[in-house]
Amino acid sequence: MKTLVSRRALLKGGLAVGAGLTIGFPLPRRRSDALAQTPGVFAPNQWLRIDRDGVVTITNSVPEMGQGSLTTTPMIIADELDVDLDRVRVEQAPANPALFKNPVTGAQSYGGSRGVRDHLAMWRKAAAGAREMLMQAAANEWGVPVESVETEPNEVVHKPTGRRLLYGQLVDRAQQLPVPQDPKLKTPDKFRYIGKHVHRRDTPEKITGRGVYGVDVVVPGMLVASIERCPVFGGKVKSFDATAAKQVKGVKHVVQVSNGIAVVADGFWSASQGRKALRVTWDEGPTAQVSSAMITREYEAAARQPGQVARNDGDAEKALAAGGRVHEAVYQVPFLEHACMEPMNATAQVTPDACVIWAPTQNPGGTQATGARLTGLPPEKVTVHTTLLGGGFGRRGEQDFIVDAVETAKAVGAPVKVMWTREDDLTHGFYRPATYNLFRAALDANGMPAAWFTRMVGPGILIQKGRAKAGEIDAAAVEAVRNMPYDVPNLRIEWTNKDFGIPLGFWRSVGPSQNGFIIESFIDELAHLAGKDPYEYRRALLGKSPRHKGVLELAATKANWGAPLPSGRGRGIAVVFSYGSYAATVAEVSVAPDGAVRVHRLVAAIDPGIAVNPDQVKAQMEGGAVYALTAAFYGRITIDRGRVQQSNFHDYPMLRINEMPVVEPHILDSGEAPGGLGEPGVPSVAPAVCNAIYAVTGKRVRALPIDRAQLKRA
Amino acid sequence: MVSLTVNGKAQRVDVQPEMPLLWVLRETLGLTGTKYGCGMALCGACTVHLDGAPVRACVTPASAAAGKRVTTIEGLSDKGDHPLQRAWTEVDVPQCGYCQPGQIMSAAALLASKPSPTDADIDAAMAGNICRCGTYQRIRAAIHQAAALQKGGAR
Ligand code: FES
Numbered sequence A: 001m002k003t004l005v006s007r008r009a010l011l012k013g014g015l016a017v018g019a020g021l022t023i024g025f026p027l028p029r030r031r032s033d034a035l036a037q038t039p040g041v042f043a044p045n046q047w048l049r050i051d052r053d054g055v056v057t058i059t060n061s062v063p064e065m066g067q068g069s070l071t072t073t074p075m076i077i078a079d080e081l082d083v084d085l086d087r088v089r090v091e092q093a094p095a096n097p098a099l100f101k102n103p104v105t106g107a108q109s110y111g112g113s114r115g116v117r118d119h120l121a122m123w124r125k126a127a128a129g130a131r132e133m134l135m136q137a138a139a140n141e142w143g144v145p146v147e148s149v150e151t152e153p154n155e156v157v158h159k160p161t162g163r164r165l166l167y168g169q170l171v172d173r174a175q176q177l178p179v180p181q182d183p184k185l186k187t188p189d190k191f192r193y194i195g196k197h198v199h200r201r202d203t204p205e206k207i208t209g210r211g212v213y214g215v216d217v218v219v220p221g222m223l224v225a226s227i228e229r230c231p232v233f234g235g236k237v238k239s240f241d242a243t244a245a246k247q248v249k250g251v252k253h254v255v256q257v258s259n260g261i262a263v264v265a266d267g268f269w270s271a272s273q274g275r276k277a278l279r280v281t282w283d284e285g286p287t288a289q290v291s292s293a294m295i296t297r298e299y300e301a302a303a304r305q306p307g308q309v310a311r312n313d314g315d316a317e318k319a320l321a322a323g324g325r326v327h328e329a330v331y332q333v334p335f336l337e338h339a340c341m342e343p344m345n346a347t348a349q350v351t352p353d354a355c356v357i358w359a360p361t362q363n364p365g366g367t368q369a370t371g372a373r374l375t376g377l378p379p380e381k382v383t384v385h386t387t388l389l390g391g392g393f394g395r396r397g398e399q400d401f402i403v404d405a406v407e408t409a410k411a412v413g414a415p416v417k418v419m420w421t422r423e424d425d426l427t428h429g430f431y432r433p434a435t436y437n438l439f440r441a442a443l444d445a446n447g448m449p450a451a452w453f454t455r456m457v458g459p460g461i462l463i464q465k466g467r468a469k470a471g472e473i474d475a476a477a478v479e480a481v482r483n484m485p486y487d488v489p490n491l492r493i494e495w496t497n498k499d500f501g502i503p504l505g506f507w508r509s510v511g512p513s514q515n516g517f518i519i520e521s522f523i524d525e526l527a528h529l530a531g532k533d534p535y536e537y538r539r540a541l542l543g544k545s546p547r548h549k550g551v552l553e554l555a556a557t558k559a560n561w562g563a564p565l566p567s568g569r570g571r572g573i574a575v576v577f578s579y580g581s582y583a584a585t586v587a588e589v590s591v592a593p594d595g596a597v598r599v600h601r602l603v604a605a606i607d608p609g610i611a612v613n614p615d616q617v618k619a620q621m622e623g624g625a626v627y628a629l630t631a632a633f634y635g636r637i638t639i640d641r642g643r644v645q646q647s648n649f650h651d652y653p654m655l656r657i658n659e660m661p662v663v664e665p666h667i668l669d670s671g672e673a674p675g676g677l678g679e680p681g682v683p684s685v686a687p688a689v690c691n692a693i694y695a696v697t698g699k700r701v702r703a704l705p706i707d708r709a710q711l712k713r714a
Numbered sequence B: 001m002v003s004l005t006v007n008g009k010a011q012r013v014d015v016q017p018e019m020p021l022l023w024v025l026r027e028t029l030g031l032t033g034t035k036y037g038c039g040m041a042l043c044g045a046c047t048v049h050l051d052g053a054p055v056r057a058c059v060t061p062a063s064a065a066a067g068k069r070v071t072t073i074e075g076l077s078d079k080g081d082h083p084l085q086r087a088w089t090e091v092d093v094p095q096c097g098y099c100q101p102g103q104i105m106s107a108a109a110l111l112a113s114k115p116s117p118t119d120a121d122i123d124a125a126m127a128g129n130i131c132r133c134g135t136y137q138r139i140r141a142a143i144h145q146a147a148a149l150q151k152g153g154a155r
């Protein structure tokens, strides 16, 4: 079953399926030293190059997972370089952390809404430097001072004499010049693309079926595998019998890999038929004792004990003990799975001296490292082609599906695409943590919080992944609670780590996705307890958080906060900071007598500092709202005997078009440092909806997903 | 052996008759625009037309397509310029895009039977298609826009 294809043919294989595709798979090359020497190519850095025909090629390092990086990245570079965007080609960067790492995190891995915000300054500088070199080259050619030349799209002009040279004509001269260290950036009034509505460049591929996702990769001689995994987290194969599986037509190999038993066949259908015929005995391990009921019980018990102190202003315990109007509540959220529309998958080929991986990954650098670790090859022998991602949401930063492909390909000596089923995807995810949160507050004579206490119980993602020390506070767990914006003189936040071995992951907006719900619901409770308007109550407490206040006011104004609504409808409001951006939502809902909730309208405001492509910022707000509503109404992963009980969209439902409210996103351009865009639209939605439910029904939702039975009237 | 017509082209494929049409299209014929999302007729990612009617290819056995006309996203228009595709571009509907071939095929069947769909018609025809990126608002807008384009004399 040895497939002898040269690396070149292999790459061509990748290219063949991608014919006509904007994101070609570029040949890996050593940049930019080699290119800097290539005659006829001006490549002052790894992000852009111009050839003698004037073709500009931009390398996009941020994987395209729906957020529009194939458009935003070239917008930024083309603007600062001063070229027409529609003449620019875009390539997806190969894995090469030395060249393409995120300058802030130092890793070639993308999560945390870090596309625009971490790269904007660097890309602008890279493009501005190139533009200065082209201007200098033209000035030299004409023998005029560089101060007397300027650029117009795609060319340098000398206004006094009317002379012009296209960038393509300047390539050879510009190539000889030193790269300026401190180039002058455009002033925002000169932007042609940044801040404007630019249509997405990847739409044609995505509406014709031409776009190549991981699952669409075809490599000559490729086999397809489906892996039977232990239903219990952490379980291992005790023994297996592949006799019947091997008799299934099309099945070529059955091999054991770290994550289970891989049935390798000529296609997905045969592989899954073979998988059904497989007999595996598992050693289920200790997690088989774990169930959701038990986790909740343990959380409750832990919440009765002191936790680690995450923040302590004033003396909340003393202020609470002093009495007055004290209010207590418990908020709970469940485990959640990402449910990317494209189930996990990856394709790999391993030969003695090379490993090639095609993957829909948020983490090309990590993918390369995984390939190197599993094959023993040095990282530069591991080529990673990042395909389009059918959703990411944090799930695709993980390495499990890469491990599947590399191990299986290595075991069978042929290129293999490992494909997950939806059931595999839901039952073997990396879940948003389930948590239990105790709140206690005391109101002063004016009804404002004099003391606030929150004790959170749940596992820590960073600690479980070894990215934070056990025994310390997990920053992801307490995010948006520890830094909650309200001005309360006595504030104490505690956290207790309770981890039962359910794999944890970063789920679109991570800590704030759930902590925004608990904080913004509890502050709403306090407002109502004080008999005050929940919007004005928040405003009064946001004196030290002007940007929170700014988006809160924008959302309230645009939603006509306070104006009468049709009978049976109510409004709720919430504001949450996450990933560098501030976002607020006003929800309008009605609740039927049977408890069915209808969300009619969401007015959302975001302050992302700068909006590079405002329409796509809005798209992220719209999408974030849907992600949040799905979680609020349906999202719940439960565990029984160490197994996930849900398996597909019938028992892990998604919001559908008939339940879609009108979403009205508004952008507050504060001119501050750029913030994240993919995640900040999520956290304020669930609390705004639940606060609106309270406004209509007088019933407080303190656990997600929303329980319709609890809202039933009469 | 199953004989069927795919995007106007007669095909004879050597597959087991119970193999879902989805895998015939994607793996046997290399038409990867039709996507897998659930395998249980729950998400609509695999929507294609069988003699003009929308079906979920993941639960349609190859044998059920025998002798029939199958249209996939690749065959919806020659140049990617079906009114829906033009409207999708104008409205910037896709995010990750994975669900969009299925969305467009469902919408195309809707427009073929109801040239001026109401919001309720859209809800009824499109509720079987999940978009995890949450592009529903733009899908609705784009369907209305495509309906207008179609009326305005576009193909
Ligand atoms: S894959 Fe067919 S409906 Fe989901």
Ligand code: FES
Pocket: A066, A341, A390, A391, B094, B095, B096, B097, B098, B099, B100, B130, B131, B132, B133, B134, B135
């Ligand atoms: S655009 Fe990503 S699932 Fe619809």
